[in-house]
Amino acid sequence: MLVVMKHNASDEQISGVVRAIKGMGYDARPIPGGQRTAVGLIGNDGGVDAARLEGLEGVLEVIAVTHAYKQVSREWKEEDTVITLPNGTVVGGSDVVIMAGPCAVEGERPIIEVAHQLREMGATVLRGGAFKPRSSPYSFQGLGEEGLRYLARAREETGMMIVTEALDSEGVDLVAEYADIIQIGARNMQNYPLLRRAGRAGKPVLLKRGMAATIEEFLLAAEYVLAEGNHDVILCERGVRSFDRHTRNLLDLAAIPVVHSLSHLPIIADPSHGTGLRSKVIPMARAAVAAGADGLMIEVHQDPPQAMSDGAQSLYPHQFQQMMDQIHVIARAIGRDVVSPLEAVAAD
Numbered sequence: 546m547l548v549v550m551k552h553n554a555s556d557e558q559i560s561g562v563v564r565a566i567k568g569m570g571y572d573a574r575p576i577p578g579g580q581r582t583a584v585g586l587i588g589n590d591g592g593v594d595a596a597r598l599e600g601l602e603g604v605l606e607v608i609a610v611t612h613a614y615k616q617v618s619r620e621w622k623e624e625d626t627v628i629t630l631p632n633g634t635v636v637g638g639s640d641v642v643i644m645a646g647p648c649a650v651e652g653e654r655p656i657i658e659v660a661h662q663l664r665e666m667g668a669t670v671l672r673g674g675a676f677k678p679r680s681s682p683y684s685f686q687g688l689g690e691e692g693l694r695y696l697a698r699a700r701e702e703t704g705m706m707i708v709t710e711a712l713d714s715e716g717v718d719l720v721a722e723y724a725d726i727i728q729i730g731a732r733n734m735q736n737y738p739l740l741r742r743a744g745r746a747g748k749p750v751l752l753k754r755g756m757a758a759t760i761e762e763f764l765l766a767a768e769y770v771l772a773e774g775n776h777d778v779i780l781c782e783r784g785v786r787s788f789d790r791h792t793r794n795l796l797d798l799a800a801i802p803v804v805h806s807l808s809h810l811p812i813i814a815d816p817s818h819g820t821g822l823r824s825k826v827i828p829m830a831r832a833a834v835a836a837g838a839d840g841l842m843i844e845v846h847q848d849p850p851q852a853m854s855d856g857a858q859s860l861y862p863h864q865f866q867q868m869m870d871q872i873h874v875i876a877r878a879i880g881r882d883v884v885s886p887l888e889a890v891a892a893d
């Protein structure tokens with residue numbers, strides 16, 4: 546960490562900063578420059594309160610030269626994190642993983658039917674919310690445990706893995722009983738007790754970026770899960786709030802290469818929530834794969850106009866097929882492939 550002094554800072558003010566740093570238990574090294582002096586803080590273990598230094602007399606700014614996150618960083622672990630799910634699907638490897646399904650589980654038949662269709666088209670992970678974080682308390686809130694049971698049935702019949710959201714700390718154990726991947730939604734990205742709880746649940750965690758979260762905050766949220774001993778975290782870029790209302794959110798595709806350079810964790814993209822518009826999902830799915838996304842999360846519904854949530858952004862199954870055809874070409878163009886489709890299971 547560098548404490549940059551104002552150009553007219555007095556020797557006494559510089560000494561004040563050195564004393565404060567030493568008082569915090571770190572070493573301080575003044576670095577005189579042509580225009581101004583900076584004071585280097587040595588031995589930052591992530592626990593330095595920058596605001597305390599910023600408030601000292603004569604200080605212009607405090608610049609972080611190391612990151613607050615540790616275990617998620619490339620410095621901590623150079624090789625990519627690769628997560629192998631029980632059905633053999635590898636997340637974070639050379640291939641692009643496809644997670645797809647309706648926004649919400651709406652019933653047993655619909656989820657099983659769409660799962661069969663999606664598996665045949667090459668998705669290996671089935672998504673579907675049983676507990677829905679709806680902006681309005683009056684909207685459909687999901688089928689709860691019943692929805693989890695239907696997802697488990699769909700897994701039995703298709704061999705697909707299940708990713709579904711845990712809404713609160715108390716709900717994590719129940720979701721972990723059924724799910725192969727626990728989803729933490731955008732609205733909960735900074736729900737630290739939930740992140741800690743998910744970090745102890747013994748299942749991979751899919752962490753969605755908060756709608757107003759910086760990439761640093763996103764990585765720090767993941768750090769909470771890793772800090773509990775769970776290293777199997779999949780990040781998901783799902784768009785951030787912007788001033789433009791032509792799309793529901795602004796899918797931040799640059800976050801994909803940025804995260805890849807800062808972190809060893811896999812990052813997938815969700816162009817469904819990222820755009821909110823069916824007609825924009827396929828172009829942004831293509832772009833996300835081209836940008837290096839390790840996977841896609843796509844909302845698909847057999848009859849989107851009748852969907853109980855997010856119908857406007859859900860693809861029809863035939864559109865999902867089109868997307869898959871195109872994604873294959875793009876993945877190959879950048880030296881990757883799409884995760885191989887699952888064999889039909891015996892009961893199929």
Ligand code: PEP
Pocket residue numbers: 648674678729730731732753783818
């Ligand atoms: C979802 O995946 O259905 C969802 C609610 O996503 P997000 O948390 O990104 O809004």
Ligand code: MN
Pocket residue numbers: 648649818844854855
């Ligand atoms: Mn949704």
